[in-house]
Amino acid sequence: MGGISIVLIVVIGINVLFSLKGFNDFSFFEKYKFNIGAIRNGEQVRMVSSAFLHADTTHLFFNMLTLYFFAPLVLSYLGNIKFLVVYSGSLLVGNLLSFTFHKNEYQYSAVGASGAVSGIIYSGILFQPDMKLYMMFIPIPIPAYLFGIGYLLFSIYGMKSKLGNIGHDAHFGGAVGGYILTLLMAPYLLETNFLIVGLLAIPIVILFVMKKLGKI
Template structure:
C-alpha cells in the first residue's frame, strides 16, 4: 500500500480513536458551525479525521482504500493529496454555505474527502463497476449520479445525522479538481462529465428556488 495512503488512514484511525475515548478532544476538533464562524476554521480539517464510531470509520477507510489507488495510478501522489484535501475543504465550505445560519450545526467524518476521491476515480474510470452493498454490480457513473441525487434528498429531508452536504461538496471538489488536473477528460469522457454535472446543477437550482 502507498505510504501516503497509509499515513492518511493512520491519521484517521488514531484521531478517531482518541475522539472515541475523550469527549473534550472530540468537541474541540469537531465541525461546529458557531465555532467555525467565530474563527476556528481549523475545525473544517480536524473534523474530517474524527468519526462517530468504528463502523463509520471502517466504511470510510475501506472506500478510500479501494478507490485511492485508481487516482494515484492515473494522476500521481501529489494530485491525490490535492484532490483529497481539496475535496475535504470543498465539503466544509459547502456545509458553511448551506448551514451558516444554524449555529449549533455539528458534523464529523472523512466522507467529503473520501467522496471526492470516489468521484475522481469515476471520472478517470467511468467504465469501472462498483459493488452496490458489495454484491450488486453497478456502473460507476450510475452510482455517482444516484448518490448525488440521494444526497440532495438527504439535505432536503434533514431526517438523519448524515452529513449529506459534506458528501456533496466533496464530490464537487473531486469532480472539479480532477478536470483541472486532467482536462483531457472533457473530451475523452465527455458524456460522463456531462451526466455527473446534472445533480450539481439540480442542487444549486433547488437552492436558488429555496427548496433546500
C-alpha cells in the same frame, strides 16, 4: 503492505490515530469537531480537523475501507501529490458547503472524512466511469457513472428532507470538489469522456438551481 501507496497508508493512519484520540478524549473531540458556532467565532481549524474525527469505530471503518478501495485508482492516474490535492480539496469543499447550508444553525456539528472520500470516489469515477460497483441489497453490478449520479441525487434528497444523522451536504460538496479538481488536473477527460463528464455534472446543476429557487 504489498503495493499500497505510502501516501494512502499515511492518510488512513492519520484518520485512525486522530479518531482514536477523539474516542477516548471527549474534550479533544469537542475541540476539533465541525461546529457552526465555534467556526463563526473564529475556530476555522475545525473546517479541517473535523474531517479526521469519526463518530465511532463503524463510521471510521467504512470511510477508511471505501478510501482503501478507491484511492489506488486515483493514485494510479494522478500520483501522490495530486491525489493529496483532490483529497484535501474535497475535504474543504465538503465542509464549506456544509457551512453554507447550516451557517445559521449555531449548534450544528459534524465529523468524518466522508467529504474527502466522496471526492476520491467521484475522481475515480471520472477516470473509469464504466467500472462495475456492487452495492448492498443490489445483486447486479452498477456502472460507476450511474452510481455517481444516483449518489448525488440521493444526497440532494437527503439534504432536502434532512434524512438521518448524515452530513449529506458534506458528501455532496466533497464529490463536487473531487469532480472539479480532477478535471483541472486531468483536462484531457473533457475530450476522452465528455459525455460522462456532462452526465456527472447533472446533479450539481440540479442542486445549484434548487438553491437559487429556494427549494433546498
